[in-house]
Amino acid sequence: MTEGKKQTVAFFYCQQTPESSEQERQYLEEKYERSIRLFPIPCGGRIEPLHFLRALEEFANAAYVIVCPEGECRYFEGNLRAKKRVQRAREIIESIGLEGDRIGILSNSKENPKSLARLVDEIMCNTSRLEPSQVLNLHHSLARPFH
Amino acid sequence: MPAKYMIHTQTIPNRFRPLTKSGIIAWWEGCLGCRACVKKQCVYDVYRNRDLDVRQMIDSMDNQCMNCLRCVQGCPRELIHKSINPEYEALGDSHWTPDIIAQLWNQAETGKIPVSGAGYSGPFSGPGFDSMWTDMSEIVRPTRDGIHGREYISTGIDLGGTPKHLAFTDSGNLESEPPFLVDVPLPIILRVPPFGSLSDNTIKGWGIGARELGTFLALPNEIIKGELLALKKNLIPIISPCHPLLDDVLEGVRLVEVPWGEKWKEITQKIKEDHPSVLISCRTPLVRGVEERVLSIINSGVSIIYLEGTSSGRVTDDNSIFIKDGIRQIHVALVDKGIRDEITILVGGGLAMAEHAAKSIICGADGVFIDFPILIALECRMCRRCTKGLSCPVEIDQAEASWVASRLINLIGAWHNQLLEVMGAMGIRDVRRLRGETGRAIFYEDLDMNTFGSLGTLREGYELE
Numbered sequence: 001m002t003e004g005k006k007q008t009v010a011f012f013y014c015q016q017t018p019e020s021s022e023q024e025r026q027y028l029e030e031k032y033e034r035s036i037r038l039f040p041i042p043c044g045g046r047i048e049p050l051h052f053l054r055a056l057e058e059f060a061n062a063a064y065v066i067v068c069p070e071g072e073c074r075y076f077e078g079n080l081r082a083k084k085r086v087q088r089a090r091e092i093i094e095s096i097g098l099e100g101d102r103i104g105i106l107s108n109s110k111e112n113p114k115s116l117a118r119l120v121d122e123i124m125c126n127t128s129r130l131e132p133s134q135v136l137n138l139h140h141s142l143a144r145p146f147h
Numbered sequence: 148m149p150a151k152y153m154i155h156t157q158t159i160p161n162r163f164r165p166l167t168k169s170g171i172i173a174w175w176e177g178c179l180g181c182r183a184c185v186k187k188q189c190v191y192d193v194y195r196n197r198d199l200d201v202r203q204m205i206d207s208m209d210n211q212c213m214n215c216l217r218c219v220q221g222c223p224r225e226l227i228h229k230s231i232n233p234e235y236e237a238l239g240d241s242h243w244t245p246d247i248i249a250q251l252w253n254q255a256e257t258g259k260i261p262v263s264g265a266g267y268s269g270p271f272s273g274p275g276f277d278s279m280w281t282d283m284s285e286i287v288r289p290t291r292d293g294i295h296g297r298e299y300i301s302t303g304i305d306l307g308g309t310p311k312h313l314a315f316t317d318s319g320n321l322e323s324e325p326p327f328l329v330d331v332p333l334p335i336i337l338r339v340p341p342f343g344s345l346s347d348n349t350i351k352g353w354g355i356g357a358r359e360l361g362t363f364l365a366l367p368n369e370i371i372k373g374e375l376l377a378l379k380k381n382l383i384p385i386i387s388p389c390h391p392l393l394d395d396v397l398e399g400v401r402l403v404e405v406p407w408g409e410k411w412k413e414i415t416q417k418i419k420e421d422h423p424s425v426l427i428s429c430r431t432p433l434v435r436g437v438e439e440r441v442l443s444i445i446n447s448g449v450s451i452i453y454l455e456g457t458s459s460g461r462v463t464d465d466n467s468i469f470i471k472d473g474i475r476q477i478h479v480a481l482v483d484k485g486i487r488d489e490i491t492i493l494v495g496g497g498l499a500m501a502e503h504a505a506k507s508i509i510c511g512a513d514g515v516f517i518d519f520p521i522l523i524a525l526e527c528r529m530c531r532r533c534t535k536g537l538s539c540p541v542e543i544d545q546a547e548a549s550w551v552a553s554r555l556i557n558l559i560g561a562w563h564n565q566l567l568e569v570m571g572a573m574g575i576r577d578v579r580r581l582r583g584e585t586g587r588a589i590f591y592e593d594l595d596m597n598t599f600g601s602l603g604t605l606r607e608g609y610e611l612e
Contacts, residue, residue, distance in 0.1 A: 012204070015233035022237040022530065029537055039204045040237070042230035046172045050199055058201045075228060081176055 007061035009127050010037045011120060012051060014044045014078070016068050017108060019115035028120055036120065044068065044105075045078025049089035052103045056093065056135055062102045062127040066119050069110035079107060098135060101127075151299060152332040154360065154560035156258025159553045163526055163541045164200050165252050166235045167209045168245070171218075172228040185221035194218075203540070239529040242459035247499045248523055251558065255524035258557035260564050275460050275469040276506045278591035285574035294571035295564065301577045302333045302566055304514050306402065307426055308450035308489040326450075329401050329426055332361045333563055334514035334578050335504055336383070337555070338495060339366040340522045341458075342531065344539035347373070352551020353521060354378040359552065360559050365404055365516065371396045383428070386414055397422050404453065407431035407440065415449060428453050428493065432463040433473045438480045441490070451491045453516060460497025470496055471510045478511020478583050487583075501565035511583045524558040525551060 013020055025038050037060065041047060044067030055063040065086060067079035083105055090100040104126075106119055114122075173186070173194075186194040193211045200207070209232070218227045238245040250261045272278050294300055307328040314322035337357055339350065350366060351374055357364035358381040365383035366375075369390045375382065376396070384396055385404045388411075397403065397418065403425055405414050415427055428451035429444050431437065437454065444452055454477070456470035457463055474494055481487040494507050495516030504515045523529065526541040533539055566578070575581050 010204075025237075026530070026532060026535060026537060029532075030535060034538075040233040042170055042233055043172055045174060046170065046230075051204060054199055054201045055204070075172065075230075077174075077176075078172070081174055084176065 007127075007130070007132060008035055008037055008059050009124060010039065010052075010055040010060040010063040011066065011123070012039045012041050012044075012047050012064070013066040013116060013119075014068055015040050015042055016072075016074060017066055017116045017119070018113050019117065024116055028117055032120075032124065036124070038120075041065075043073065043075045043078040044082035045073070045075055047082050047085055049085055049092060052086070052089040053092065056098070056102060056133060059136070061133045061136065062104070062130055064104045064106060064123050064127075066106050066108065066116070066123075069108050069113070072108075072110060096135075098133070099130065102130060102133065152302060152361075152563075154258075154556060154563050156557045156560040157553070158257055159255070159550065159557055161252070161256055161526055162546065162550070164203060164205045164207070164210055165249065165526070166205070166238065166528070167212075167232055168235050168249070169212075169214065169229050170206070170209045170232045171212055172230055173218075174226045177224050177226060179224055181223065185218040185227070188221070189218060190215070237530075240459075242497055243499060243519065243523075243529045248529060250500070251520055251523040252526060254561035255526075255554040255558040258560045260561055260568070272591040276471055276500075276503050279471065279506050279509070280589045280591075281502075281505065281509065281569055281573060282587040282589075283572040286572045294567045298571075299576070300567050300570050301579075302563060302570075303330055304334045304491075304579060305330050306428075306451055306491050306493075306514070308445075308491065311485070311489070327424070327426065331363065331514065333559070333566070334508060335559060335562060336362055336493065336514060336516050337364045337521055338516045338518040339364070340518040342534050343522045343527060344533040344543045346544035346546075348548040349525070349543060349546060349551055351375060351378075352546070352548035353555055354382060355548060355552040356555030356559070357381040359556055362559075363402060368396060368403075385430075386418075388414065394421065397425060400425060402426045402428060402451070404428045404430050407444075412447060415447065419448075426451060428491075430455055432456075433470055433494070433496065434462060434464045435468065435473075437473070438477055441477055441481070442484075445486060445490050450489070451493065453493045453495065454512075455516075456494065456496030458497050458519065460499075460503075470494060471506060474507060474510040474512050475585065482583065501562035502569065504562065505566055505569045505581070506588070508578065508581045509584050509588050511585075513579075513582055520558060521555055524554045 020040065028036060028038060044065055047065045052063040065082055067082050070079060073079045086103055086105040089103045093102060094100045106123060108114055191211055191213055193208045196207065196211065198207045216229065219229055235245050238248050253261055305328040307326060309326050316322050337353060350370065353364050354375055355378065358378055363381055363383045365385055368384040368386050371382060371384055379399045380401060382400060383402045383404050384400060388408055403418060405411050405427060407429055411429065418425060418427055427449050429449045430453040431440055433454040433456045441452055460470050462468040462470060462473045491513045492511065493514050493516055494512040495518065498504060498507065498515055498517050499520060507515050525543050525546060527543060528540060530540065570578065570581060573587055
């Protein structure tokens with residue numbers, strides 16, 4: 001959950017991402033504490049707009065998916081489909097006045113594959129300039145009991 | 148005949164959605180929009196009842212899917228796939244495998260014996276307890292009354308030593324004091340695991356569960372306070388040399404545990420003097436050549452010994468020796484000296500399945516301690532995040548004591564039933580008769596040696612299938 005100025009970013013990442021075992025996941029959680037939530041998925045194509053929207057609604061300031069380079073997906077088109085779904089999810093949040101940058105996709109490089117930790121570092125750097133999400137504020141104020 | 152020991156179980160739902168072995172990857176791009184879509188034809192209505200658990204981002208369709216693969220095979224554009232779940236594969240470690248963890252979750256939820264379907268697809272043999280087969284020669288007919296019905300199989304054991312013989316005076320009275328024994332209705336004793344995201348409620352829940360089951364829960368002496376004092380009859384305080392003996396805690400307990408170490412004799416002597424009615428168990432690591440230490444413990448008058456292996460089921464000082472082999476050596480050594488009944492041997496460390504309890508007893512133990520299974524019963528994923536100060540993914544510390552107790556009772560109920568199944572199949576009606584019955588089991592190493600010993604040894608990495 002978002003606490004004070006700490007903002008959470010949700011990461012969905014394909015299990016084929018290099019150096020993305022449970023140990024690396026725990027290392028990242030130790031490093032970023034409650035600022036990240038990591039969700040491994042069997043393929044980038046598993047992601048659906050609902051995953052992003054629910055994450056933004058409940059706890060995340062931004063939600064990103066990390067997929068394999070083009071042509072490297074073990075399900076052939078999972079990464080391509082993930083791109084379309086990210087696009088669709090962006091359209092939805094833009095239609096309610098949120099910045100589209102809160103949802104994104106990062107493809108790994110075919111020539112120089114990066115580890116999960118490096119990809120997360122890059123995304124954390126990009127998302128740090130985002131203002132706290134209005135949806136989370138709204139959601140939390142609605143969730144507060146009436147007095 | 149004493150009343151039949153029964154453990155009553157009921158379904159206790161999980162607090163979090165369990166991780167599943169596989170997940171569905173369903174794409175809609177390229178969908179032909181068939182009128183009779185395979186998703187609509189799902190007999191379990193998996194696609195219609197979908198929802199998303201936001202805490203874990205787990206889709207309900209993965210939990211509801213029964214792996215019939217009808218949708219995967221039926222979609223004309225092959226848009227539906229099944230894939231191994233990476234989070235499931237990351238569970239536990241090489242000993243606490245994902246399948247063992249998932250089975251323990253299931254037993255704690257339902258209280259039922261896990262059934263994996265028709266046939267056995269696993270390897271012929273494996274390391275540790277997997278290289279043991281128990282005799283099933285009595286499975287020649289279904290028992291008329293059923294082992295879970297009227298047929299009586301005792302799973303009770305006595306803790307404490309018994310003398311070699313009884314001596315009587317001329318008048319026919321016993322010459323010595325009768326042995327002091329504590330009886331437990333099942334050979335499984337609980338133990339607070341070395342790590343876990345635990346709260347007072349968790350410990351209290353385990354204590355209540357131990358009381359309901361009639362067994363014991365071993366826990367550090369210094370944490371027995373407050374509401375736990377009322378459960379003392381079913382607690383085993385573990386005395387630490389660093390903490391003073393607490394007389395108010397020891398008053399009313401039936402059993403205490405003293406670790407082997409520099410001061411163990413002093414502590415033991417003091418407990419014997421101040422609390423003569425308390426049985427003492429001495430804990431010592433299961434190491435090579437521990438027989439000598441066991442003999443010295445017996446000579447000092449302690450009647451229960453707990454041999455502790457590693458959490459991966461090995462002897463402490465040699466990772467290549469499994470605890471089953473360590474137990475056999477000690478049991479045989481004591482039998483040879485004719486003093487086996489003077490001590491109760493409890494073993495623990497890495498016991499992960501009900502069959503491990505039965506097999507430990509066959510190797511020579513009287514009873515077993517289990518620690519991590521009672522944590523896994525609370526949905527623990529053995530991720531060890533709590534040891535690094537990270538948050539528990541299933542918030543075990545937030546669980547209510549009643550839920551903890553019920554999950555524990557379910558797990559032990561399932562294990563008890565499996566013990567009955569093993570003993571029923573072996574034709575053994577008392578778990579005390581199962582102890583050291585290695586003649587009623589086959590050991591792969593012995594079989595291999597007897598059959599192929601003269602041909603040399605198999606190279607590492609090869610196995611019979």
